[in-house]
Every structure is written in C-alpha cells, then in structure tokens.
Amino acid sequence: MRPLTLWRYEMLRAGWAALLGPPIAVAVGVAAALANPVPGDATTARILLGALEMAVPLAAGVACASLVGRDPAIELQLTAPTSYRVTLLRRMAVTLAWTAAVAALTAAVLIVTGWWARWPANHGPLAGQLTWLAPTLGLSGLGFAAGAVFRSPAAAGALVTTLWAIQQFFAGSAQEHLPGRLLYLFATTRGTVPGDWAANRLTLLGAAAVLTVLALVLLGRSERLVKEEDE
Structure with missing residues (x-):
C-alpha cells in the first residue's frame, strides 16, 4: 500500500468523530462568540x-x-505484519495531525484579525499555541490510554468527558493545590496562579507522553485484546 493511501485509510478508520469533531468545535466557539450577550472585545476574545x-x-x-x-475480528489484526498497536498509533497520529491543522489555522486567523491579542492572558502568538496544544495532547493521551485499559470506546470517552466537565465546573477546587494547577486544562482562559502557566503546559505535555506510552504497553499484550474479542 502506498504511503498516502495508507494514511488516508487510517484517517477513515479513525472515524467521523476524528474528522468532524475539531471543525465543529471551532464552529461552536465562533457561534458562541457571535451570540455573546456581554459586550467587550476581551470577553469575545476569551470565548x-x-x-x-x-x-x-x-x-x-x-x-x-x-x-x-x-x-472487528481482532485476531486478524494481530496476525498482520504491522503490529496492532502501531496501527492504532498511526490512527492517533492522523487524528492529532488533523486536529492540529484545524486549531493552528483557527489560531492564525485570530492572530491576523487581532482577536488573539485582545485576550490579556494570550501568552503571545508562538508560546501561546500551547493554549490548545497542551490540553489537546493531554486529553488525547488520556483517551488513548483509557481505550487501552477499558477496551471500550464508550467507557473511555465517558472518562474523558467526565474529567473535562469536572475541571469546567470545579475550576476553583482544581486549582487550590499545586498538582491540580499543574494538571488544569484551561489555564489560559480560566486562569491560573501567576507564574504557573508554563509549568502547567509542560506538565500536560509530559502527562500526554506518559499516558501514550502506557497505552502502547497495554496494547502490546495481545492476550488482553483477544480475550475482549472472545467476550
């Protein structure tokens, strides 16, 4: 299989959620900004x-x-020359590459139009890209690891959305102690202790790497996957 064909196939196998999720997320944000009932450029930029x-x-x-x-038929996947965890890692890579393309394009538009600079805590056009990159990789690593542990898309997705919701609704509690501040997903737009932003972003990147490695280790144990198929 040619490389381009292979990566196109992996993108399709990643599913419609991977394809449509990021553009829809951006569209929802733009719609919310347009419908913002509170006047002021800073508020719109924050949205x-x-x-x-x-x-x-x-x-x-x-x-x-x-x-x-x-x-389906995971046993056939496990007999292929390319290991199943490498196949899944490719699908994760194309999912994140597409997400990054959508996010980077959106960020570029906000920078060019001046909306990026209108949020006081924007951290600049370069380092500020960690605004979306760090939480994206953090939640993606968590989702990938949860999928490897539970072997259930529904359970893994529920864990991701639950953690996201907890940090949304209990932002104050999440930031009362240093570990919570370092793992807080929304430090740019929901705020954090002055001086903790860079450490927070780097911690999320490190957590993403650890969780991805954990997932690959678990996915390397083919007996777990075969057992799930038998069940």
Whole structure:
C-alpha cells in the first residue's frame, strides 16, 4: 500500500468523530462568540480562545478514546505484519495531525484579525499555541490510554468527558493545590496562579507522553485484546 493511501485509510478508520469533531468545535466557539450577550472585545476574545483550549481538546480526546475497539475480528489484526498497536498509533497520529491543522489555522486567523491579542492572558502568538496544544495532547493521551485499559470506546470517552466537565465546573477546587494547577486544562482562559502557566503546559505535555506510552504497553499484550474479542 502506498504511503498516502495508507494514511488516508487510517484517517477513515479513525472515524467521523476524528474528522468532524475539531471543525465543529471551532464552529461552536465562533457561534458562541457571535451570540455573546456581554459586550467587550476581551470577553469575545476569551470565548474564541476558549474554543481552542476547551472545545478542540475535548473533540480530540473523545476521538482518540474511540480508536481502540473499533476493529472487528481482532485476531486478524494481530496476525498482520504491522503490529496492532502501531496501527492504532498511526490512527492517533492522523487524528492529532488533523486536529492540529484545524486549531493552528483557527489560531492564525485570530492572530491576523487581532482577536488573539485582545485576550490579556494570550501568552503571545508562538508560546501561546500551547493554549490548545497542551490540553489537546493531554486529553488525547488520556483517551488513548483509557481505550487501552477499558477496551471500550464508550467507557473511555465517558472518562474523558467526565474529567473535562469536572475541571469546567470545579475550576476553583482544581486549582487550590499545586498538582491540580499543574494538571488544569484551561489555564489560559480560566486562569491560573501567576507564574504557573508554563509549568502547567509542560506538565500536560509530559502527562500526554506518559499516558501514550502506557497505552502502547497495554496494547502490546495481545492476550488482553483477544480475550475482549472472545467476550
């Protein structure tokens, strides 16, 4: 199979959630900004950046949570020359690449139009890209690892959305202690302790790497996958 054909196939196998989730997330954010009842450029800019920091990562996390358990006849997958975990890692890669393309294009539009700079805590056009990148990778790593543990897209997706909702509705409690602040997903638009933003973004990136490695280790145990298929 040619490389381009292979990657196109993996994108299709990743599912419609991976394809449509990020654009819909951005569209919802833009619609919310247009319908904003509170006047002021800063508030509108916060909503637009919030779409990148909140909605896009949720879409990516749910998409990555659905990667494990989508393939029928898992025994055939396990006999292929390419290991199943490499196949899933490719699908995660194309999911994140598409998400990054949508988020980066949206960020570029906000920068060019001036909306990016109208949010006081924007952290600049370069380092500020961690606004969406860090939580996207963090939730995606969590979703991928949850999929490997539960082997159920529904259960893994529920874990991702539950964590997202908890941090949304209990933002104050999540930031009372340093571990909670370092793992808080919305430090740009919902705020954090001054000086903690960079550490928060790097912690989320590190957590994403650890969770992805954990998922690959679990997916390397083929007996777990075969047992799930038999059940």
